[in-house]
Amino acid sequence: MFPGILVLGEVNCVSDIKDDEILASASQGDKEAFGILYERYVDRIFNYIYYRTGNVHDAEDLTARVFFRAMNHIHNYTDRGVPFSAWLYRIAHNLVANWHRDRSRHPEIPLADAPTLHYKGAAPEAAVVQTQEQEALLRVIRHLPPERQHLLILKFVEHLSNTEIGAIMGRSEGAVKSLYHRILLSLRDDLEGVELTGD
Amino acid sequence: MSTEKEVDRLEHKLAGTLRPIAPRREFVHGLGNRIRGFRRVVLDASATTWQFVLLVVAGFISLGLLFALLGRALTYLFGGGKRETERA
Numbered sequence: 001m002f003p004g005i006l007v008l009g010e011v012n013c014v015s016d017i018k019d020d021e022i023l024a025s026a027s028q029g030d031k032e033a034f035g036i037l038y039e040r041y042v043d044r045i046f047n048y049i050y051y052r053t054g055n056v057h058d059a060e061d062l063t064a065r066v067f068f069r070a071m072n073h074i075h076n077y078t079d080r081g082v083p084f085s086a087w088l089y090r091i092a093h094n095l096v097a098n099w100h101r102d103r104s105r106h107p108e109i110p111l112a113d114a115p116t117l118h119y120k121g122a123a124p125e126a127a128v129v130q131t132q133e134q135e136a137l138l139r140v141i142r143h144l145p146p147e148r149q150h151l152l153i154l155k156f157v158e159h160l161s162n163t164e165i166g167a168i169m170g171r172s173e174g175a176v177k178s179l180y181h182r183i184l185l186s187l188r189d190d191l192e193g194v195e196l197t198g199d
Numbered sequence: 200m201s202t203e204k205e206v207d208r209l210e211h212k213l214a215g216t217l218r219p220i221a222p223r224r225e226f227v228h229g230l231g232n233r234i235r236g237f238r239r240v241v242l243d244a245s246a247t248t249w250q251f252v253l254l255v256v257a258g259f260i261s262l263g264l265l266f267a268l269l270g271r272a273l274t275y276l277f278g279g280g281k282r283e284t285e286r287a
Contacts (some may be wrong), residue, residue, distance in 0.1 A: 035235050042230070046222040060226050067234060120219040134216040141217075156217035184206050191209070 019084045027074050034074060038067055041085060043120075045092050047157045052096045052149060054142060056117060062099060066092045086168045093146060140190045148183045151176065 014036055025033035045066050050059035069091050077087060141149060147169070154165045162176040169176065 031235060035231060038231060038234050042227055043219070043222060047220055050220060050222075051217060056223075060222070063222070063226075064230050064233075067230065071234060117220050117223070120221045133212070137212055137216050152213065152217060156213050157219050184209055185202075187213075188205050188209055 020079065023074075023077065023079070023084060027077055029075070031071075034071055037084065041088055042067070044085065044158060045088055048089060048092055048150070048153050049096060050117075051138075051153050051157065052142070052146070053099060054138065058099060062092070062095050065095055069095075082170065083164075083167055086170070089150065089168060093150070097146065137187075137191065140187060143190075144183070144186070148179070148186075151180060151183065155180065 017036075019037070019040075022033045022036050026037055042063065046059055046063045049062045049066070050056065053059055053062070066088060070088060077084075141152060144152075150169065151165060154160045154168060160168070162173045162180070165171075166173050166176045171179070
């Protein structure tokens with residue numbers, strides 16, 4: 001049993017415990033500790049996969065696979081000074097890459113009865129609705145290289161700083177800043193093309 | 200439009216498009232239960248191992264008792280018979 005939970009008992013206190021401490025227990029096979037990590041990161045991994053795939057069903061399926069894969073390999077996890085989320089994002093990245101590869105081989109018809117999603121913090125009745133302009137922008141983003149998509153998701157969805165993004169992506173703060181600027185210029189050019197062709 | 204203004208406009212568009220989405224509660228709870236359910240399976244498995252160990256230990260004790268009883272019975276039958284013959 002994870003000692004932090006046993007001693008503190010309160011759910012609120014669990015949020016104060018650092019990842020390293022929880023990871024130490026989780027890597028020893030403590031599933032309760034892994035459950036805490038799951039609760040801490042499920043939203044982030046789901047958002048990453050959702051924006052990479054654009055499909056709620058697949059995002060849920062792949063999110064579940066990320067956490068089951070992580071749970072089965074947590075004993076192999078070694079702390080190399082990068083955040084734990086970087087490890088989860090790497091698993092998610094590999095699964096999304098496989099998903100894209102399989103989809104290109106066997107294209108699927110999207111399901112019409114996709115569950116309704118909501119923006120975080122919004123009223124439950126306010127479902128996610130994207131304008132045509134936003135949909136066009138998302139299509140262009142999904143054609144960017146995975147690393148660039150990742151940076152945009154971390155910056156806009158997670159609201160992380162360049163330093164935090166660098167820690168996750170294994171880049172320096174300056175390299176993140178430079179890559180971000182190049183992404184913006186490339187997106188601007190791509191969107192000009194989309195607007196001209198009326199896509 | 201200058202590049203700076205275009206980039207600012209694009210950043211504004213990105214902020215409006217890439218917004219954090221809340222995954223469905225049923226999904227999050229369901230997956231959480233499946234993850235914690237995995238733990239229960241492990242606990243059950245370890246409980247079964249303990250039960251097996253207890254069963255083996257109980258089996259050895261039973262066998263020991265059985266041999267002791269058999270030994271005592273044999274001693275009574277043969278040893279006691281001998282003594283009766285000696286008395287006669």
